[in-house]
Amino acid sequence: MTAIPLGVPRRLVEFTLDGQEARVPEGSTILDACRAADKDVPTLCQGDTLTPKNACRVCVVEVEGARTLAPACSRRAEQGMVVRTDTERARHSRKVVLELLASSVDLSTTPSAAQWIKEYEAKPDRFGPDAARVDEEPRVDNDLYVRDYGKCILCYKCVDACGDQWQNSFAISVAGRGFDARIAVEHDGPLTDSACVYCGNCIEVCPTGALSFKSEFDMRAAGTWDEERQSATTTVCAYCGVGCNLTLHVQDNEIVKVTSPHDNPVTHGNLCIKGRFGYQHVQNRD
Numbered sequence: 001m002t003a004i005p006l007g008v009p010r011r012l013v014e015f016t017l018d019g020q021e022a023r024v025p026e027g028s029t030i031l032d033a034c035r036a037a038d039k040d041v042p043t044l045c046q047g048d049t050l051t052p053k054n055a056c057r058v059c060v061v062e063v064e065g066a067r068t069l070a071p072a073c074s075r076r077a078e079q080g081m082v083v084r085t086d087t088e089r090a091r092h093s094r095k096v097v098l099e100l101l102a103s104s105v106d107l108s109t110t111p112s113a114a115q116w117i118k119e120y121e122a123k124p125d126r127f128g129p130d131a132a133r134v135d136e137e138p139r140v141d142n143d144l145y146v147r148d149y150g151k152c153i154l155c156y157k158c159v160d161a162c163g164d165q166w167q168n169s170f171a172i173s174v175a176g177r178g179f180d181a182r183i184a185v186e187h188d189g190p191l192t193d194s195a196c197v198y199c200g201n202c203i204e205v206c207p208t209g210a211l212s213f214k215s216e217f218d219m220r221a222a223g224t225w226d227e228e229r230q231s232a233t234t235t236v237c238a239y240c241g242v243g244c245n246l247t248l249h250v251q252d253n254e255i256v257k258v259t260s261p262h263d264n265p266v267t268h269g270n271l272c273i274k275g276r277f278g279y280q281h282v283q284n285r286d
Contacts, residue, residue: 015081024077030061031072034085041085042094042116044101044207045155046073049262049269050165053156056101058116060093061085069093091120098122103131106151109209109220132179138217141190144198144277146217152183152210158202159183166270171195172202183210200276204259204269213257226251234261237275242266244275255279 010025017033024033029052034041043059046052052074060069064082069090077083084090098117102124107113117124124131138148154174162172171194175184185194203211212220219225230251237244245264249257258276262269 013077013079015077015079015083017083018085022077022083028077029073030063030070030075030077030083031059033077033083034061034072039085041072042112043073044110044153045157047157047205047207050157050160050205053160055155056153057097058094060090062087062090095120095122099124099126101153103127103133105134105153105208106148107208109151109212110207113208134182139191140214140217142192142198143214144273145200145203146212146214147183147191148210148212148217149182150210151208153208154181154183155207157205157207158211161201161205161270162196166268167197167199167201169195169197169199171197198273198277199271200273201270203276204271215256219251219256225256230256237271239272239274239278244271246271246275248279254283 010027012023013026013028014021014023016022017030017037018039020037022033022037024036031041031043031046041059041061043056045054045056046059052071054071054074057071059072061072061075062084063070063075064084072085094116098113098120099122101107102113102117102122116122134150134152136149138146138150140146156174159172159174161167162169171185172183174181175188176182185191185196200213203213206212216225230249232247232249234245234247237246244267245261247259247261248255249259258271258279260267260269260271260275
């Protein structure tokens, strides 16, 4: 039998969610309650291993008595509150946010983005050809991963994963202001000249594919990347005695990328350079 670790008992908070009674542990967010109730509230910047940044604003919901819409990813559930997730006001706000994002960056590799654009009837093209777009060529300056700022929505998840929430390398930050704001390493130079330790934890949390494995980038460019043909197998990294869990993504009997389970109590989705990128020897058949 698998032992389930029990945390400190928390009292339940009762409130109304879309006309139905909802009960969640104290400290839970509205988004936690929505997911527990199988309600599809879209979100891009929220990550289950990071503190919510409230950056994308796609998950906004209407809270009775509140003047503004609330981000479900960070707003805590409160006793007696009344929340509506599918009102005309909330849907219109999500629609506009999706239009603004899709008109400025490439969301083609963002999971569920096309589905949400269709669901909310968003029309990014309505801003016309003069809409400010981040049309920048991908930066390929190493053999491990690629930076494609043309897909970046400035969700700050990579900054947090590289900073004090996980890796503490502080190689990534936000440079510039306003329309010129961008994710960059120091002096906006090559990744190889930065403080990056190539752990790849920024790739793990990137929601749009702005950061991706070099292997995935090359396969997409060649038209051979096919997630439907991929299998995922979780195993234990053999490089050291920490016991990190690896999930090997395999296509056509070749490892194409490595991730880590976010619910693993050892790694919480994080790995080092060897665990995430050191798999070539497995398929060296010479």
